[in-house]
Amino acid sequence: MPRLLIVEDEPALRRALTINLKARHYEVDAVATGAAALRAAASAPVDLVIVDLGLPDLDGVEVIAGLRGWSTVPIIVLSARDSQAQKVQALDAGADDYVTKPFGMDELVARVRAALRRADVQDLAVGPVVTTPSFTIDLAAKRAVRHGAEVRLTPTEWHLVEALVRRPGTLVSGAHLLAEVWGPGYEKETNYLRVYFAQLRRKLEDSPSHPRHFITEPGVGYRFEP
DSSP: OOEEEEEOOOHHHHHHHHHHHHHTTOEEEEESSHHHHHHHHHHSOOSEEEEOSBOSSSBHHHHHHHHHTTOOOOEEEEESOOOHHHHHHHHHHTOSEEEESSOOHHHHHHHHHHHHHHHHHHHHOOSSEEEOSSEEEETTTTEEEETTEEEOOOHHHHHHHHHHHTSTTOOEEHHHHHHHHTOTTOTTOHHHHHHHHHHHHHHHOSSTTSOSSEEEETTTEEEEOO
């Protein structure tokens, strides 16, 4: 059974999460503080972490950053903080997904399943070639092929593609992409991303107006789905 670590300081919600996830055949450890979460993750392997941001000792973003210092475990934020800036901060710290309270248990469980599937796919990846039903990306050769025909991508387009394709299924904030591709100081130039992703979709997606692979999460960032 996958082992989940829940980091939630509200006792009633911590119990409810534990009961519901155990009923769905997950092994669950639940702690109330950030320090306890870091100790638990270090003492025994976990397959996924669900973390609240409003913890009594550490901010949840600090817990995410602490885990990311040595682990690639999927992290789902579960928080009442719903501002765009707070979501972006958590994603930039290394969270893979963000669920806002109040939430539906079925939705949370679906997100847990999706995050675990993505982690399995990443663990099984053995080479630099990423294949989708629409196109193939060879990261080593910097070569894109769509339905048998080579597609020319500019250096900036390649940089964006690599930033997402290397993290399949992971939501990457717009600010992070801007800083990674264009450099510090460009984090607010969101129009750059709109223009370049429109170009990428025209070149690679079968239906650019209804993209299947390069997905926009409005106000937050972008996600690559194989």
